[in-house]
Amino acid sequence: MESGTDPPRGREASQKRSPLDLIMNQIRKKTTFTERKKPSMGRLFRPSVNSDKNEDISETKETDSSEGKDSTGPGTESSDTDSEISSGVGWGRVKQFVQKLGKTPDSQSLSLAHCDLTATDAVELGTLLPYLAQLEVMDLSWNDLLGGSLKALTCHFQHTGKLKILKLSSCRITAHDLTALGEALDCAPLLEMLDLSWNAGVGGGNLHGLTKHLHSASSLKELHLVDCQLSETDAMALGEALQMLSCLEVLDLSNNKQMMKGLENVATSLNSTPQLKTLKLSMCGLSHDSFAILGEKLKFVPGLENLDLSCNKESSGGFSTLTTGLSFLTCLKCLDMHSCCLTEDDILALTQVVPSWGELTELDLSSNRNVGGVIQSLLPVLPLSKMKKLYLNNCGLSTETCQALATSMQSLTQLESLNLSWNKSVGEILQQFLEPLQPNCELQELRLSSCDLTTEDMLYLESACKLGCLSKLKILDLAYNGSVGDGGWVSLFGEAERLKELQELDISLRPSSSLSASPWLPALLDALPQLPSLRRLALQRWALGPTERETLEKILSKKKVILECD
Structure with a gap:
């Protein structure tokens, strides 16, 4: 769902500027980046004579040549050697320009x-x-x-x-x-x-x-x-x-x-x-009429593999007008419809076209809170054996849907990412999701934030680790599960040696919560040396004593792990 665009860093700030900012921008536009970085006193001194002197002279000649002021006489052609020298000097200028910006030159x-x-x-x-x-x-x-x-x-x-x-x-x-x-x-x-x-x-x-x-x-x-x-x-x-x-x-x-x-x-x-192959119309204000128009034209792109219609809340209840065109997309691999205010009728309409998508590997229906009771009707028609990513977070999943999904886990043999966060019904039945997993399964991302997990759920998670079912796990999100007792965390950290590829671990508490980490912190400290791939650890709202925090930060600094902690 990637677009190949960087995130909008400071976009809103860049669009709204004060009059002073606009005046300063005009001044800055006349100044190069490198000049703004130079100390002002540096301009009062001439650079020392060194090995770069000849290069500076050659650069001047190269610039004059490009402007039609060649030092050679009329009718005289430059030799191949001169061309090679000019090319080398030109690349030197490129390197100098790029390196002063803190970047690495690459031709x-x-x-x-x-x-x-x-x-x-x-x-x-x-x-x-x-x-x-x-x-x-x-x-x-x-x-x-x-x-x-x-x-x-x-x-x-x-x-x-x-x-x-x-x-x-x-x-x-x-x-x-x-x-x-x-x-x-x-x-x-x-x-x-x-x-x-x-x-x-x-x-x-x-x-x-x-x-x-x-x-x-x-x-x-x-x-x-x-x-x-x-x-x-x-x-x-x-x-x-x-x-x-x-x-x-x-x-x-x-x-x-x-x-x-x-x-x-x-x-x-x-x-x-x-x-x-990829059409992204996220957050475009698509309505029922838009879906109808799009549904008629999708038949012209039968090779479409990635369709993003997310964050179009105005389309709620109009999915059926799109299904005619969707049935032609037999190559579809990824469908993203998160935050679309989907209704139960929308899911039932989706169920009618899913059988046409034999190549589907990624489905995102997250943040559609009104469909939790009917998603179970979708599971039997999905190509479960090919699914790699399934996002159902914040969907209000019912107990029956969770149980149906847990039963489907044995068929999800290629699943790499599963997000069930913000579904309270997952708590107390996590065992049903974990038992079908096989040793060395493909699961790399497991998100169970705010799922009302219990200490017993952590014991089953420990068992899955011990059996090697989570050996490829890279991201484990267990945040906002304050109902887990200290013994649950201790048991989980006791099997850390099975999580050699784990890169991110989040066990933060809710913003309104605060508990002492002292009962389980020794188990975590013992586990950290056995997590060679860990790069991020989130422990927000867990209270640490000065000595405990110092010990933790010392271990993490050696491993270059980012700690998120109050």
Whole structure:
């Protein structure tokens, strides 16, 4: 469910700035990143003469040459040796630029995300592109001062003909930037992935500045436009563009609610993208009518493998209008419908089409609290032997559903991730889930947060560890289960040596709770050396004495484990 986009770090803050911030940004745009990092007194002194002196001279000559001020006389051609020297010096400039940003230079991959780049940096980077002819990946995401200066970079794209991946998420892209990028697309004929997510300037009717430059020879396979405030006009432009993108495999339009007014324009063009494998429409305000439109067009993408319709609460009760199209998706592997306010009728409608999905490996129905009593009707039609991820957290699972699911565990032989958190009925019957597990089973993630687990449940979990049924477990979430007695924790930690691959362990208490960790802490301290892969330990709201905390932190610091503790 991954989109290939970084999380929206500080996005809201970047969208709303004070007048002082705007003034300071204008000043910063005229200053390079490296100049802002230099001590001000450093400018008063000349650098000492060293082995880099010759390189500086060569760089100056290289720059003059590129501007038509070659030192050789008219009609004189540079030798191969001169070309090699120039190339070496150019790469030296690239290394210097990248290293001053705290990054590692790579001739094929340029990753400068979160580098606080400015318009001046964009100009300098553009002059370096001639020395990056082998570049395939360029990531400039999360540099919001680049907005409005993209043309200074794209005008040099003729030197990066091998570029395949371009990421510009959260760069405050403007309409002029989109036009400049569109005009440069012909210089990147091999471009396969374009990520413009988290740029409000992409929407508002501006998308046409980019899409009008697309043509049928495009190699684009992935287009990410998450939270770009796309409008109905943008949806029309996107619909026209899709007719040119016959190679498209991934389309992510999540968090664009206004665009759904033009959903029909997008959906109608799906017949031009027969190779589409991933379609993400999370948090797009899909309604019953949207589902009906989408249901009619899904038959044009029979190879679809990943469908994300999550966080569309307006679609509650309208799933049946989508089922006609879903029945054509015989290759579907992942369906995400968490937080959709699904009803019992929606689940019954889903039950009718699931038999068509023989390749389904991942199903997310979490945070749909009204379906806990009917999910058991879904279990018999799922391809249980192929399921790898099953998320049913916060679904209000009934006791009968939990028992039916526990019975199905013996068929879930490939299951890697199971999330049953926030289902109180799991408590006291955890044994039924654990007993069908076989030694060395594939389970890597088990989340049982806030499940009203008991001390007895912990004893069964201990037994599963002892039998080797959880030997591949990497994530174990047992938070918010304050009803577990001290003896339960002691017994679990006593079998820690069986959890060699465990990376994350969470046994935190609820925010309103507070208990002493002293009774079971010695067992945990003895267990930690036997957990070589542990990287995160959460013990929030457990009270530790000064000596206990010091001892715990000393052990964890040696293992480089992150401790989350009040």
